[in-house]
Amino acid sequence: MTLDFQRLAKQLDDLAPRLREQAEEGRARLPQALDAARAWADRPDSLRERLNAASTSWLLAEPLGEPIDATFPAPPVPDEYVALASDGSHVDVDRHSPVSCYLLNMGRVRIRYGSQPEADLASQPELAFEDERLVLSDRSDASHEDVLSGNLLAALRSVREVELLARLATEEDSGLPTLALLDGTLVLWGLARRELRGEVKRVLLDEGIIRALDDLKTLAGQKPIALASYISHPGGSEVAHTLRLAVCPLPQAQPPRPVDCRRCPREADEPRPCDAVGLTSDRPLFRALLGPGQRSAVFRRTNLEPTSIEKQFYSQHSVAFFYLRTPDGVPDDIARVEMPLWIGQDEQKVGLLHTLLIDQCRRGLGYPLAIMEAHEQAVIGGPEREAFRRLLEAQVTAEGFSTAPSGKDLSKRARWL
Numbered sequence: 001m002t003l004d005f006q007r008l009a010k011q012l013d014d015l016a017p018r019l020r021e022q023a024e025e026g027r028a029r030l031p032q033a034l035d036a037a038r039a040w041a042d043r044p045d046s047l048r049e050r051l052n053a054a055s056t057s058w059l060l061a062e063p064l065g066e067p068i069d070a071t072f073p074a075p076p077v078p079d080e081y082v083a084l085a086s087d088g089s090h091v092d093v094d095r096h097s098p099v100s101c102y103l104l105n106m107g108r109v110r111i112r113y114g115s116q117p118e119a120d121l122a123s124q125p126e127l128a129f130e131d132e133r134l135v136l137s138d139r140s141d142a143s144h145e146d147v148l149s150g151n152l153l154a155a156l157r158s159v160r161e162v163e164l165l166a167r168l169a170t171e172e173d174s175g176l177p178t179l180a181l182l183d184g185t186l187v188l189w190g191l192a193r194r195e196l197r198g199e200v201k202r203v204l205l206d207e208g209i210i211r212a213l214d215d216l217k218t219l220a221g222q223k224p225i226a227l228a229s230y231i232s233h234p235g236g237s238e239v240a241h242t243l244r245l246a247v248c249p250l251p252q253a254q255p256p257r258p259v260d261c262r263r264c265p266r267e268a269d270e271p272r273p274c275d276a277v278g279l280t281s282d283r284p285l286f287r288a289l290l291g292p293g294q295r296s297a298v299f300r301r302t303n304l305e306p307t308s309i310e311k312q313f314y315s316q317h318s319v320a321f322f323y324l325r326t327p328d329g330v331p332d333d334i335a336r337v338e339m340p341l342w343i344g345q346d347e348q349k350v351g352l353l354h355t356l357l358i359d360q361c362r363r364g365l366g367y368p369l370a371i372m373e374a375h376e377q378a379v380i381g382g383p384e385r386e387a388f389r390r391l392l393e394a395q396v397t398a399e400g401f402s403t404a405p406s407g408k409d410l411s412k413r414a415r416w417l
Contacts (some may be wrong), residue, residue, distance in 0.1 A: 022280075030284055033277040034069075036243045037285070041067035047246060051302060053258035054245050059303055061238035064320060064344055066297035068239070074293050074327075074358045075351045078177050080114025083360060085181040085370035086164040087378040088157040091385060093134065093149035098396045101129035102153055103388060106164055107377025109370050112174065123377040126160075138198035146200050151190040158188055159208040165227075166212040169219050179356040180216070182229040183371050186319055186338050187310050196309060205313050213317045217342055226352040227343055230368055234336035236321075238301055239282045244274035283334045286323040290334070293327035295354045298344045320344025327358050330366035 040047050044063060051060050063070075091103040104126040111119045128134055128148070136152075138144035148156055161182055169180050188209060191200070216227050248259045257263075266272045279285055286296055300320045304311040310318055317340040326333045337357065343349045360368035380388070 026279060026284055029275075029277055029279055030288060032247075033240070033243050033279055033285055034288055036247050036277050037069040037289070040243075040246050041069045044068075047242075050245060050251065050259060051242065054303070055258065055260040055262060056241075056245065056303065057261065058241035058244070059238045059301055060242045060245065061299040061321075062242075062302045064298045064300055068242070068297060069289060070297040071290055071294045072296075072354065073291075074295070075355045077355050077359045078114075080112070080116075081177040081179065081356060081359075082172060082174055083109070083111045083113070083179045083181065083356070083368075083370035084165060084168045084172065085109045085183075085368070085374040086161045086168065087183050087371065087374035088161050088164075089378045089380045090153055090157050091380060091388060092153055093147065097389070098393055098401065099129055100134060101127060101392070102134070102148060103127050103380070104157055104160060105378050105380050106160055107374040107379075108164055108168060109374040109377065110168060110172070111370055111373070112176070114176070121373055121377055136199035136203060140198060144198065146195065146198075151192070152195065152200065152204075155188045155190050155204050156208075158184075159204050159212070162186075162209050162212040162216075166215045166219070169216060169223070169225055169227075172223065172225070176224070177352055177356070178223065178225045179353070179360065179370070180225055180227045181360075181368055181371050181374075183375065184229055184231060186213075186229050186317070186340065187314065189309065191309060196312070201313075205309075210313065210317065213340060217316070217340065220343070220349070224352070226339075226349045226356070228337050228339045228353050228357070230357065230371060231336040231338065232333055232367060234283065234323075234334070235281050236336055237279070237281045239299065240277075240279040240285060243277045243279075243285075247274055247277055249273050282323065282336075286325070287334050290323065290325040292325055292332075293358050294325055295337075296323040298322045298350060300341060300344065316340070316342060322350070322354075324354070324357060326361045326366050330361055333366055 044067070047068065048062060051062055054060070085108070087107045089105045089107075093100055093102050105123055106126065107121075107123045109119075109121050134148055136146045136148065138146075146152060165180050165182060169178065172178055188204065191204070196205070216225070219225055220227065245259050249265060250257045250259050250263070253265070264272055272278070290296060298320055299322065300318065301310070306312070319338050320341050320343065321336055321338045324335045324337050326335070337353060339353065343353070357368060360370060363369040364372050
């Protein structure tokens, strides 16, 4: 055993007191955060002006026409509806493998509820080993290439998930209210700025996720389709940061000044004035505001950097979101539901999302059933990964090529001492 648990235990002993201290701080700040939300709920224009004038590095959240502390019960569930979902898993390129390749496995789900219930669950593997699929060559610079591995492959998988969901929505001809679901965020945050050019931009953004979102927007204008991504136990804190700016004393100073975090009026070594409402995430705030099955106001993210991927490329598909509390009878959870802005601005689509997600959480024991089933179709477990490795080696050997492992790979498979 290489992990020294005796030494680790001494460090873990310091963890519990700090966790208790953080919990106490959160409990003390929550009532003041709630008071701030309620105080600004009927001043949306003033809040918007303060956010727009602020100079801060925090991402912020602007309510879309609803009070910042608003809560909404779920509308009645339709007697019949369709749930669509897609999810993916992958095996990355491994330089120690006898052949450079990656494997994507895409899971898809269509479940119809009502008088004619039916379910279609399937997966589709995609193996790429040709140079033109493994490497994206920049058309403007013959010496520049990007290998589809690591964060680029993860981004490609996310693109494939949205493309697959768009195909499922295109094929849906029942005419029923339809929930189109993804797991996680809609934005390809994993891409580095230096990668947002050339073929990467074309394949993953222009002809990838943006085109798929364009298709879904067109379909949503023709069919009763509501698109969203679902994030369980989220870590976002844009609303909490917005409350920090709401209580900043700078606009009340003489003379008044816009909020500017570079000129924070705190004393040396003292807490910031906004720390009084400083929650570590939005979850505690909405756990206190929302009852079982309720949703929050719809927000849009603001104060994005001009060079951020969402600001630069998403345009009409920039993200709106609301928080959702799971209903009674299932494990209690606060989820974040992200959607393109054109969904967030449509009251009917938001209501459809809300009620169908609550129904899906009831069926999935606290998590949307359709996403759970899509994940089960897509996931590549440990035994399957090992079986894939062995099949790959057997195929290469059958063609007369060497499958001798690298020195590092061999050292991992065998112990010498």
